Amino acid sequence: xxxxxxxxxxxxxxxxxxxxxxxxxxxxxxxxxxxxxxxxxxxxxxxxxxxxxxxxxxxxxxxxxxxxxxxxxxxxxxxxxxxxxxxxxxxxxxxxxxxxxxxxxxxxxxxxxxxxxxxxxxxxxxxxxxxxxxxxxxxxxxxxxxxxxxxxxxxxxxxxxxxxxxxxxxxxxxxxxxxxxxxxxxxxxxxxxxx
Numbered sequence: 326x327x328x329x330x331x332x333x334x335x336x337x338x339x340x341x342x343x344x345x346x347x348x349x350x351x352x353x354x355x356x357x358x359x360x361x362x363x364x365x366x367x368x369x370x371x372x373x374x375x376x377x378x379x380x381x382x383x384x385x386x387x388x389x390x391x392x393x394x395x396x397x398x399x400x401x402x403x404x405x406x407x408x409x410x411x412x413x414x415x416x417x418x419x420x421x422x423x424x425x426x427x428x429x430x431x432x433x434x435x436x437x438x439x440x441x442x443x444x445x446x447x448x449x450x451x452x453x454x455x456x457x458x459x460x461x462x463x464x465x466x467x468x469x470x471x472x473x474x475x476x477x478x479x480x481x482x483x484x485x486x487x488x489x490x491x492x493x494x495x496x497x498x499x500x501x502x503x504x505x506x507x508x509x510x511x512x513x514x515x516x517x518x519x520x
Contacts, residue, residue, distance in 0.1 A: 345397035345417055351389060351435035356449050357381060358432040359473050360390075363424035364412055370424050372404075372413045372432065373473045375448055376440055379406035382413060390430040409476060449478070451503045457482045457491070458509050460499055465489065465510065465517055480508070489517050 358374040358381065374381045382388065382404035390397050400416040418424045439448065449471040457465045457480070466484030471493075480491040491497055491510060500509040510517070 345390075345399060348389060348396050348398045350391070350396045351433055351438070353436040354389075354391070354433040355436045355439040356391075356431045357434055357439060360413075360427045360430045360432075361410065361473070362428055363421050366421050367414070368418040368420050368424045369403075369412050369414045370418070370427050371410050373410050375473065376442055376446065377409050378440075379409055379411040380404075381440075382411060389433050390427070391433050392427070392430045396433070445501075447501060447503060449473075452480065452501075452508065455501075455503070455506045455508045458507060459514060459517075460509060460511060461513070463514060465514070468508065487518075491517070 356375060358372050361371040361373050363369070364371050372382070382401050383406070385401055385404075387398055387400055390399055402414040402416045403412075404414075405412045415427070418427060442448065452468050452471050455468045457468060459465055464484075466482040466487070466489060468480050469483040469488075470481040472479045472481065478493045480493060482489040482491055497511055498508065499511045500507075502508075
């Protein structure tokens with residue numbers, strides 16, 4: 326996919342272009358947010374958080390980011406909550422071009438440090454690989470990836486060559502059972518095959 330290709334290019338450039346400090350991954354890493362896009366000319370980025378809490382980085386000085394399976398420690402210079410996202414400036418990115426390299430980077434913490442989520446919300450890794458079934462019990466595919474778009478996530482469900490995008494909103498999600506690794510969706514197969 327385009328996102329993966331862009332991440333690979335950016336991760337190849339990041340250690341050479343930006344003064345990021347490579348680091349070990351946290352124990353049992355959990356994604357708490359991701360960089361959505363650059364904002365403005367001064368190196369700010371828009372960050373969406375799994376918890377939907379835009380104040381997640383308030384008071385935090387350093388954070389670990391993952392870009393194409395490489396981990397880096399970055400300093401949080403500022404974080405301004407804005408609705409469900411935050412406008413963040415990492416010290417290591419001082420302009421829009423450097424901020425662009427961070428697009429798609431994931432903010433990670435150790436599972437033991439991850440905040441509890443409200444009822445009905447899940448970390449991406451809890452959904453990865455889940456079987457997606459229709460209310461009739463028929464299988465639609467498996468979750469390959471979860472995209473965070475700020476307001477809600479979108480499940481990328483794959484069945485062979487067919488890919489279906491499912492917004493994680495109550496209109497489409499009937500039930501989630503992370504222990505059984507099953508997500509039940511509303512609507513019939515014809516609706517999703519047209520998606």
